[in-house]
Amino acid sequence: xxxxxxxxxxxxxxxxxxxxxxxxxxxxxWHYLDSGAIYRVxxxxxxxxxxxFSNVVALTALAEKLPVTxxxxxxxxxxxxxxEDVSLLIRSEQAGNAASKVAAIPEVRAALLQxxxxxxxxxxxxxxGRDMGTVVFEDAPFKVYLTASAEVRAQxxxxxxxxxxxxxxxxxxxxxITERDERDQQRDVAPLKPATDAMILDSTALGIDxxxxxxxxxxx
Numbered sequence: 001x002x003x004x005x006x007x008x009x010x011x012x013x014x015x016x017x018x019x020x021x022x023x024x025x026x027x028x029x030w031h032y033l034d035s036g037a038i039y040r041v042x043x044x045x046x047x048x049x050x051x052x053f054s055n056v057v058a059l060t061a062l063a064e065k066l067p068v069t070x071x072x073x074x075x076x077x078x079x080x081x082x083x084e085d086v087s088l089l090i091r092s093e094q095a096g097n098a099a100s101k102v103a104a105i106p107e108v109r110a111a112l113l114q115x116x117x118x119x120x121x122x123x124x125x126x127x128x129g130r131d132m133g134t135v136v137f138e139d140a141p142f143k144v145y146l147t148a149s150a151e152v153r154a155q156x157x158x159x160x161x162x163x164x165x166x167x168x169x170x171x172x173x174x175x176x177i178t179e180r181d182e183r184d185q186q187r188d189v190a191p192l193k194p195a196t197d198a199m200i201l202d203s204t205a206l207g208i209d210x211x212x213x214x215x216x217x218x219x220x
Contacts, residue, residue: 008129031119034070035116037090144218145194147203
């Protein structure tokens with residue numbers, strides 16, 4: 001599998017890595033993995049099964065058998081859990097914070113590690129997350145770290161949620177994003193940071209088209 005190319009796009013919440021990765025997957029004709037969605041789906045499955053986040057044994061068992069599928073369609077990413085479309089459900093801020101807590105558990109990360117690597121199939125894979133280039137696909141030939149200021153990321157998230165009909169508060173979003181950044185950067189297992197060989201892109205003042213072109217040229 002190591003001859004199958006992988007493009008990893010890591011970065012903090014709201015930096016635009018998901019939109020970028022999906023666009024590139026379509027452009028390149030490669031498979032797509034949203035690692036953050038896996039943790040969100042796991043958190044949602046745990047909530048539905050009334051599994052407490054402190055129950056590491058039950059969470060790990062759930063992670064090992066989590067049936068998640070990704071489909072990039074014209075109107076965006078479709079995430080399926082047991083065949084059920086949970087795309088909108090897992091994008092709430094509550095689900096995001098729950099996923100961040102679940103992702104900080106070493107046993108859960110270990111259970112999902114091989115599952116994520118199994119997405120590496122010909123002709124290639126585009127993946128986004130927080131540790132794709134540093135842990136999951138360390139040997140990936142193409143690595144990008146995409147970031148932006150917390151304020152700009154919160155504004156983007158606010159607009160995204162509003163378009164989906166989800167009520168939110170901008171000040172709360174800034175606080176939640178900042179809190180999540182600190183938690184992800186300071187965790188003992190696979191902390192959020194750029195891979196040493198990653199191309200670092202700050203999208204605070206860049207639109208998605210400009211970012212897309214830079215990464216496309218980087219890969220091609």
